[in-house]
Amino acid sequence: MDLLLTHGYFLDEDPKELQIMKPYVPLGILYLSSHLRAKGWKVEVFDTTFASPPALFSLLESSPPALLGIYSNLMTRPAVLRILRTAKQAGWHVVVGGPEPGAYAEEYLEAGADAVVIGEGEITLEELLALRRADPHAFPESVQRANVQGVAFRTNDGRVHRTAPRALIPQLDAQPWPDRECVDIARYIRTWREHHGQGSVSFITARGCPYRCRWCSHEVFGKTHRRRHPARVADEVEWLIGRYQPDMAWIADDVFTIHHGWLEQYAAEMKRRGLRLPFECISRADRLNARVMDLLAELGCFRLWIGSESGSQRILDAMQRDVTVEQVREAVALAKSRGIQAGMFLMWGYEGEEIEDIEATVEHVKRSDPDVFLTTVSYPIKGTPYFDEVAPRLVSLKPWVEGSDRDYRIRGRHSRRFYQYADQLLRREVELHRLGRHGAAADALRRVQLENEIAQARQGLRAVFAEVEA
Ligand code: B12
Numbered sequence: 001m002d003l004l005l006t007h008g009y010f011l012d013e014d015p016k017e018l019q020i021m022k023p024y025v026p027l028g029i030l031y032l033s034s035h036l037r038a039k040g041w042k043v044e045v046f047d048t049t050f051a052s053p054p055a056l057f058s059l060l061e062s063s064p065p066a067l068l069g070i071y072s073n074l075m076t077r078p079a080v081l082r083i084l085r086t087a088k089q090a091g092w093h094v095v096v097g098g099p100e101p102g103a104y105a106e107e108y109l110e111a112g113a114d115a116v117v118i119g120e121g122e123i124t125l126e127e128l129l130a131l132r133r134a135d136p137h138a139f140p141e142s143v144q145r146a147n148v149q150g151v152a153f154r155t156n157d158g159r160v161h162r163t164a165p166r167a168l169i170p171q172l173d174a175q176p177w178p179d180r181e182c183v184d185i186a187r188y189i190r191t192w193r194e195h196h197g198q199g200s201v202s203f204i205t206a207r208g209c210p211y212r213c214r215w216c217s218h219e220v221f222g223k224t225h226r227r228r229h230p231a232r233v234a235d236e237v238e239w240l241i242g243r244y245q246p247d248m249a250w251i252a253d254d255v256f257t258i259h260h261g262w263l264e265q266y267a268a269e270m271k272r273r274g275l276r277l278p279f280e281c282i283s284r285a286d287r288l289n290a291r292v293m294d295l296l297a298e299l300g301c302f303r304l305w306i307g308s309e310s311g312s313q314r315i316l317d318a319m320q321r322d323v324t325v326e327q328v329r330e331a332v333a334l335a336k337s338r339g340i341q342a343g344m345f346l347m348w349g350y351e352g353e354e355i356e357d358i359e360a361t362v363e364h365v366k367r368s369d370p371d372v373f374l375t376t377v378s379y380p381i382k383g384t385p386y387f388d389e390v391a392p393r394l395v396s397l398k399p400w401v402e403g404s405d406r407d408y409r410i411r412g413r414h415s416r417r418f419y420q421y422a423d424q425l426l427r428r429e430v431e432l433h434r435l436g437r438h439g440a441a442a443d444a445l446r447r448v449q450l451e452n453e454i455a456q457a458r459q460g461l462r463a464v465f466a467e468v469e470a
Pocket of ligand 1: 023028073075076099117122204208217218220253
């Protein structure tokens with residue numbers, strides 16, 4: 001074996017995901033695997049999703065050491081670092097990649113990584129493998145001499161050096177599909193069916209997002225955007241249906257409906273082939289209109305997630321969302337009119353948000369009336385403009401190796417309790433709105449309860465208004 005690829009996501013160790021139970025294969029490392037295998041490298045994938053850390057550790061300890069490549073994001077950091085340490089002790093060379101390590105190159109190198117891969121990993125890994133094969137003993141010093149693009153490493157004098165950025169793969173259609181056959185995909189689909197009655201698979205039609213929302217991580221693809229040919233995507237979907245008989249799919253693009261001409265071609269291609277796989281996806285309100293909604297419905301979209309974030313235009317502008325509150329309302333209404341469930345993502349606590357903005361968000365969700373909405377208290381991801389803006393006020397609650405970017409407190413921001421009240425207010429107001437003012441008598445009691453809870457939430461918001469993170 002030349003390379004073992006893994007990630008650090010263990011489903012069994014994630015109580016929240018154990019409740020959700022909607023696992024998807026790690027597409028990034030599966031793309032790396034297919035690319036490298038096609039070039040003749042001997043690549044194995046250890047998929048951690050359904051595995052336990054000891055199983056991976058014993059593999060690392062019992063196999064002849066080679067190169068280990070680990071995908072890391074902000075949630076999986078502690079697990080990745082445990083894998084990294086175990087592998088190093090067992091004599092492996094280790095490189096890390098994915099959306100987080102580039103932003104924390106120094107820390108990952110300090111933790112023992114031989115190199116951090118920044119950006120797309122396909123070509124960079126190929127070059128690293130060639131250097132290692134040429135002389136395993138000279139690795140990773142040879143990386144320094146060869147000046148491989150898109151890596152960070154420690155130089156002999158201990159400094160962290162970043163090489164020039166790796167150029168993006170020009171033609172995504174020339175790349176093989178992700179190597180789904182090297183993970184237990186049947187288990188993913190079975191897990192879905194057991195918990196949700198339907199089996200789901202994921203695929204992507206594009207890489208990168210060109211928008212500039214200040215809180216979003218652009219670590220891997222920058223603000224670029226490359227699309228696959230619609231017919232090549234249809235080929236993959238046709239194969240997925242034939243091979244795995246899924247009931248549905250998740251299109252894991254950042255913004256699925258970004259290119260309307262592309263969507264027209266894709267829908268025409270799917271129709272020509274008589275293919276229809278129900279799916280959910282994420283988009284932006286400014287990339288949705290009546291025609292796009294018709295195409296989504298025709299293609300089988302049953303749930304459309306729209307990044308809504310706030311009902312206050314002032315806050316949306318501060319985020320550089322480049323979307324208006326009205327666009328979101330219209331998009332939700334359009335989706336529902338086509339029988340597509342509308343989902344909204346909302347964020348509390350962005351810089352400058354005050355009680356009026358929270359009230360505006362509550363009003364916005366009531367008026368939009370989505371089928372489902374999810375809220376998060378904003379957290380700064382390293383490498384984003386939002387992170388840089390709040391950096392002087394960040395306090396980490398955990399040592400870097402044990403935590404994530406979600407463990408930062410922003411000094412001077414309202415307390416957690418404040419946002420709990422905001423969330424309570426939103427949820428109760430929406431429920432009351434749905435019950436309507438004059439509903440069934442059975443709802444009367446619930447209505448009174450909700451009115452009380454809404455009053456409590458408003459009181460709470462004011463009572464803890466002055467309570468800020470220290
Ligand atoms: C699909 C997805 C999910 C799925 C994950 C399912 C799965 N197993 O893949 C779900 C819904 C579960 C999810 C959840 C979350 N996600 Co998410 N997700 C994505 C999304 C939209 C697509 C991922 C993908 O398939 N990309 C396509 C492949 C081709 O790209 P890639 O994975 O980056 O891989 C390339 C490179 O990174 C590199 N590479 C990758 N691995 C490795 C390994 C080595 C060794 C090397 C050398 C290179 C390398 O090469 C690959 C090929 O070029 C990305 C955004 C994006 N467009 O990438 C966000 C993204 C990864 N998610 C993100 C976040 C924040 C989350 C959550 C924390 C959200 C939340 N609030 O709960 C959770 C964390 C879940 C967890 N426990 O890990 C952030 C991560 C930011 C960061 N710095 O870590 C991203 C980047 C979104 C964003 N822009 O902010 N997510």
